[in-house]
Amino acid sequence: MHAGLPKYIPVNLKDIETAGFRDGDEVSLETLTKRGLINPSGRDRKLPLKILGDGELNVKLNFKARAFSASAKEKLEAAGSSLTVLPSRKKWVKPSVAKNLARADEYFAKKRAAASAAETESTSA
Template sequence: MTITLQSLKPQKGARRRKLRKGRGIAAGQGASCGFGMRGQKSRSGRPTRPGFEGGQMPLYRRIPKLKHFELVNPSRFTVLNVARLADCKAGSTVNLDSLVKDGIVTSPKHPLKVLGNGELNVKLTVQAAAFTASARAKIEAAGGTCEVI
């Protein structure tokens, strides 16, 4: 037997008759049609929007505030401590390209961010996407300058 669109029909028992509500007590869903007596959920139309929890902060708004949820668009940086800059030549300009050339940074996937761990005694012009407050203070204390690019 070949199956055609005309020959398709639901399996026996798959489709049930529609409940005829409000048609008297003998019909099983008479009068209030299974909605109870009074209240918000017995009124016509949709009682509440999807996700409504009676005024409590709903789940879809609570979830992002909980721990262990990753940021959607996190800021990614190639980080470098001030102590690693101490090997650079005095008076030179330090940026991501020069650090890769010198072998200090090996995988420059993201913009450079300078962190303040360690000491610096060399005067440098440092060009980076971001600096921590302590890194900026240590570079400027050594006589250097910080340029945000």
Template structure:
């Protein structure tokens, strides 16, 4: 077997495909109609990009979303959607409960799929709860601590940080 050097490098078998040159005479096999057949839409010009055969194309079926910014499209790979809960909803839970998004979903307080939980300070809270969420408003945190509870922030990997004892 021959030693491989820069002078005898060759592409692998079938790695390089010969370009199809059309319209260069009948001897080429791609002359006259240049592989486009006889007559019709495809023989004359290209089909418009996005054309779906008469069906309303996707780009016309979707809303325009003018002035909505870059994250305006429905939930995608980068956009996060948080479940929102107010303090008056947490007031219904028994004292000493560890409140997580899963707990709230099982109790029917937060519905649907979401990437985390946001606790907002609307209403009052009178029971001591341990609330674990991705975000707390300043008033929500104050009211939870004033009621004798704990507000724990969950970071991206699921670890609990910034635990504030009342």
């Protein structure tokens, strides 16, 4: 069961504020680990970073994380910080399935194009 397992390593703004970052510093999983704010071990080493909005931030920082809470986004944008949302990992798909999915996408794209062409033809006639 995966229901109770965490999906992110959460870090609050108040923890980042107390860590002593200066204007223009980068806040990422690596920098937080180096400063000792987080200590991912075991399964946590593979988890992405999520910034939560508990607390205030008075410096402009460059954030790189997989996710931001809504309150954290508001507070960081108000403080003038830059937010970079890192892409998630692509789910592995068996090569034969990926090939079939590509064929299906191509097939349905042709169907949609033919249907839209027929629709425009019938409306103009």
